[in-house]
Amino acid sequence: MTILVLIDLNLQSEPIHMKRSLENWLAAYDVCHQNKFNKWIHRFCVPLIFVSVYALLFSIPLPGKSLYWNIANLVYIPALIFWFRLSFRLGLLFTFFGFFLAIGVMVLWLFPCHGFDHVLAKIALLGFAIGWIGQFIGHHIEGKKPSFFEDLQFLLIGPIWIFKRK
Numbered sequence: 001m002t003i004l005v006l007i008d009l010n011l012q013s014e015p016i017h018m019k020r021s022l023e024n025w026l027a028a029y030d031v032c033h034q035n036k037f038n039k040w041i042h043r044f045c046v047p048l049i050f051v052s053v054y055a056l057l058f059s060i061p062l063p064g065k066s067l068y069w070n071i072a073n074l075v076y077i078p079a080l081i082f083w084f085r086l087s088f089r090l091g092l093l094f095t096f097f098g099f100f101l102a103i104g105v106m107v108l109w110l111f112p113c114h115g116f117d118h119v120l121a122k123i124a125l126l127g128f129a130i131g132w133i134g135q136f137i138g139h140h141i142e143g144k145k146p147s148f149f150e151d152l153q154f155l156l157i158g159p160i161w162i163f164k165r166k
Contacts, residue, residue: 022086025157026164032144033161041138046158052127055105059121068104073098084158087144090160 020028045121057072058065076098086089105120113119139146147154 016024019085022090022160025086025154025160029147029154029157029161032139032142032147035138035142038142039139041134042158043162045134045138046162047165048127049131049135050159051101052104052124052131054101055108055120055124056128058102058105058109059117059124067102070102072105073102079156082153088158094159 006109051138054072054076057075058070060071062070078100080091080094083094108123109115109117113123135146147157
């Protein structure tokens with residue numbers, strides 16, 4: 001019998017039938033997020049980073065850019081596949097959230113930014129920088145490295161953890 005092997009970005013291999021469940025991902029994420037102040041910082045900074053990354057990707061010039069046709073949506077699709085593979089309900093939730101995120105960023109791009117990609121990019125970079133500074137302060141206080149240092153897929157678990165945890 002042949003076993004397929006997936007290689008993650010840390011060059012560790014894991015048999016395909018041994019994929020983590022949503023509960024396993026969240027439990028592993030919890031390990032580095034025990035401090036109350038760090039948790040509070042994450043509640044603010046993870047959504048800020050998430051929206052900032054989407055806005056930054058949206059700001060990349062693309063001929064015929066629209067609500068549907070933009071770099072942010074092209075990058076969001078593999079993330080959606082990841083979330084759907086963890087849970088169908090989770091995939092639907094992020095599809096719904098992504099739709100409103102796309103509308104919000106499009107409105108920001110059209111009105112306050114007047115369709116100028118560089119203005120949206122500056123706003124997104126500011127949010128991104130503030131979010132990551134907050135994250136690293138929280139992890140410094142916690143005394144543990146961010147989970148994504150172990151596996152980049154944790155960057156897609158953070159937004160779930162924000163809404164799943166009490």
